[in-house]
Amino acid sequence: MEMEQTVFLIDMESFYVSIEKNFYPKSKGKPTVVSGDPKRRSGVILAACPIAKKYGVQTAERLWEAQQKCPDLFIIKPKMETYVKVSVHITEILYRFTDLVEPFSIDEQFVDVTGCLHAYESVDALAELIQETILAETGVFARIGIGDNKLLAKMACDRFAKKRKNGHFTLRKKDVVTHMWPLPIRSLFGVSSRMERHFHNMAIRTIGQLAQTPLERIRKKWGIPGHVLWLSANGYDDSPLVADFSSNREAKDIGHAMTLPRDYEHLSEIKVVLLELCEEVASRARQSQQLGATIKVFAKGANFEQPFSFLRQRPLPYPSDYSLDLYAVAVPLFKHFWSGQPIRQIGVTLSKLSSSHTRQLSLFETDADTKERIGQTMDVINQRFGKAAIFRAVSLTPAGQAKERAKKIGGHYK
Numbered sequence: 001m002e003m004e005q006t007v008f009l010i011d012m013e014s015f016y017v018s019i020e021k022n023f024y025p026k027s028k029g030k031p032t033v034v035s036g037d038p039k040r041r042s043g044v045i046l047a048a049c050p051i052a053k054k055y056g057v058q059t060a061e062r063l064w065e066a067q068q069k070c071p072d073l074f075i076i077k078p079k080m081e082t083y084v085k086v087s088v089h090i091t092e093i094l095y096r097f098t099d100l101v102e103p104f105s106i107d108e109q110f111v112d113v114t115g116c117l118h119a120y121e122s123v124d125a126l127a128e129l130i131q132e133t134i135l136a137e138t139g140v141f142a143r144i145g146i147g148d149n150k151l152l153a154k155m156a157c158d159r160f161a162k163k164r165k166n167g168h169f170t171l172r173k174k175d176v177v178t179h180m181w182p183l184p185i186r187s188l189f190g191v192s193s194r195m196e197r198h199f200h201n202m203a204i205r206t207i208g209q210l211a212q213t214p215l216e217r218i219r220k221k222w223g224i225p226g227h228v229l230w231l232s233a234n235g236y237d238d239s240p241l242v243a244d245f246s247s248n249r250e251a252k253d254i255g256h257a258m259t260l261p262r263d264y265e266h267l268s269e270i271k272v273v274l275l276e277l278c279e280e281v282a283s284r285a286r287q288s289q290q291l292g293a294t295i296k297v298f299a300k301g302a303n304f305e306q307p308f309s310f311l312r313q314r315p316l317p318y319p320s321d322y323s324l325d326l327y328a329v330a331v332p333l334f335k336h337f338w339s340g341q342p343i344r345q346i347g348v349t350l351s352k353l354s355s356s357h358t359r360q361l362s363l364f365e366t367d368a369d370t371k372e373r374i375g376q377t378m379d380v381i382n383q384r385f386g387k388a389a390i391f392r393a394v395s396l397t398p399a400g401q402a403k404e405r406a407k408k409i410g411g412h413y414k
Contacts, residue, residue, distance in 0.1 A: 006123060007241065008111040009145040009153040010094065010130065013167070015107035016047035018140040019086055020076045031055055032074040035063045046078055086138050093133055097126070102241045110150055112241045127168040144168040151237035154189050155180060176235035181208025190229055207233045254288065255296070256280045257347025258401065263302040265342045267335065273401060274334060275327050277348040282323040285350055291319035292350030295329045299338065300345035309345075310337045319354055326350065 012018065016034040021027050031052035033045050043063035055070035067073055087106045094101045100112035113126060120126040127144045134142045145157025146168060156171035160179070171179055186196045188207050202221075204210050210218070211233035218226040231237070256277050264270050274297075285292060293316055300309040314333045316325060330348055 005112070005114050005148055006117060007147055007150055007153040008113055008127065008130070009104070009147075009150070009157045010090075010109050010111060010134075011143045011145070011157050011161075012090070012107040012134075013141045013143055013162075014047050014049050015087075015140060016078060016083055017049045017076075019083060019138070020079075021049070022139045024074070024076060027074045027076070030074045031057065031070050031072060032076065033057060033063075033066060034076050034078050035066075036078060086140070089138060090134055090140075090142075093137060094130070096133075097130065100241055100243050102243055110153065110241050123170060124168065128166070131167060141167060146170040148173050148235075149237040150239055150241065151189060151232050152176075152235055155187075158189070159183060159187055173235045176211075177208070180233075180235065181206060181211060183207050185210060188229065188232055190232060195229075252353065253296075253349050253351045254281055254284050254290065254292065254353065255347060255349030256284070257298060257345060259345050260343070261401070263342035263344055264346075267338075270334065270338075270343065270346065271331055272397060273346055274330050274348065275323070276401060277346065278323045278326040278330055281348050281350050282321050282326055285321040285353075286356070288353075289356045290350075290353040291321050291356050292316065292326075293319045293352035293354070294350070295326050295333065296349040296351060297330050297334050297337075298345070298347040298349070299334065299343050301339075302342040302344040308339055308341060312337050313351070315352075319352075321350075321356060 017032050020034055021032065024032075027049075029051070031054075032049045033052050034047045035045050036043055045057060045059055045061050045063060045066050048057045048059060048066075052066075052070060052073065057066045057069055057073070063075070083106060087103070091101060091103060091109060094109060094111050098111055098113050098116050100115075102110040104110055113123075117123060117126065120129070123146055127146060131142050131144065134140060143157055143161045144167065145153045145155065145161050147153035147156050147170070152171045152173070156169045160169035160171065161167055183206065185191055185199045185205055185207055186193070188210070191199070198221075199205070199210065202213075204213060210230060213230070215227065215230055218230045222229075258273070258277070260273070264273065294313050295316060296311060296313040298309070298311045312333055314329055316329055320326065326348065
């Protein structure tokens with residue numbers, strides 16, 4: 001008899017806040033949030049504790065809006081390097097139970113425990129042991145959704161486990177009709193607010209109504225994506241648990257974007273940031289041993305009343321992983337589509353990637369070896385001494401952001 005698959009989705013409750021409360025005893029019993037620095041346009045709530053949520057504070061809302069709801073907020077600036085380390089530690093804990101672990105986000109991980117259940121009294125006993133181990137070693141409480149597949153584990157965690165005191169809930173296929181079908185259609189994983197409106201226009205307001213709608217009607221309306229949602233509503237999900245991302249996924253693009261600390265009005269300032277972004281993207285391309293044949297530039301204006309943005313691309317003369325090659329195309333591309341208005345966001349992406357092991361030689365590129373040595377030397381210095389160890393002189397001007405960005409992970413201070 002084939003063994004029933006059992007998948008856990010392990011979700012850390014108020015992950016950033018739970019970690020920070022270990023360092024700030026004064027925050028105990030107080031509505032606490034982790035938020036970026038409002039002086040640098042990043043005053044957004046990244047995480048809120050359960051007490052703060054009772055005041056209506058929500059993740060991703062502006063800090064000033066949260067303070068209007070709760071003036072006594074205890075505010076902590078994020079330390080992303082710490083969060084990443086704790087997340088890696090949690091992954092290592094999970095590997096003690098099974099080698100089938102798939103990180104889904106910094107605070108969520110899928111685990112297939114089918115093969116190790118025989119060593120424990122029950123599924124619930126294993127879930128509680130994992131919770132106890134994570135809490136003891138990190139101070140973070142883990143909520144666990146349990147299901148026959150990744151979809152049901154995710155639904156069990158998001159819609160049920162978070163509401164239970166013990167923090168875990170099991171949702172099997174046989175329970176879909178009872179537990180999942182009465183939920184509003186917006187509760188189904190993968191349904192956006194826009195898709196919810198479309199479903200409402202079809203008189204589909206619950207997951208059960210979608211599940212009972214003839215599949216052909218859904219396929220005719222939305223094709224394959226609609227078919228996937230219909231399967232999800234019925235509890236089916238064949239997506240595999242991918243335990244090794246590095247060997248199963250390759251990047252299609254390499255890009256980097258940033259929100260500027262102030263409005264950039266002059267081309268001379270914008271060119272500094274474009275060069276820094278090209279340096280970042282080129283370095284990541286070299287680390288991935290990839291060359292890019294096309295450069296994309298993104299920009300967004302600073303005027304909220306008259307918004308503008310553009311994303312445009314242009315081919316490079318030849319595939320490259322050298323920053324100045326990217327910069328030479330990025331600047332005229334930006335100038336061509338820039339309206340002259342102040343900007344607040346800008347990004348550079350390298351696409352149409354190919355392996356650097358099969359570099360195409362060009363009669364017109366006479367300094368390829370020199371470029372390669374320069375790039376590799378910069379990478380070695382930055383890897384050994386930190387990203388702020390070496391950068392171009394223009395980054396020391398008021399427009400430069402490289403030194404400040406070196407202090408951050410994922411856009412937030414380490």
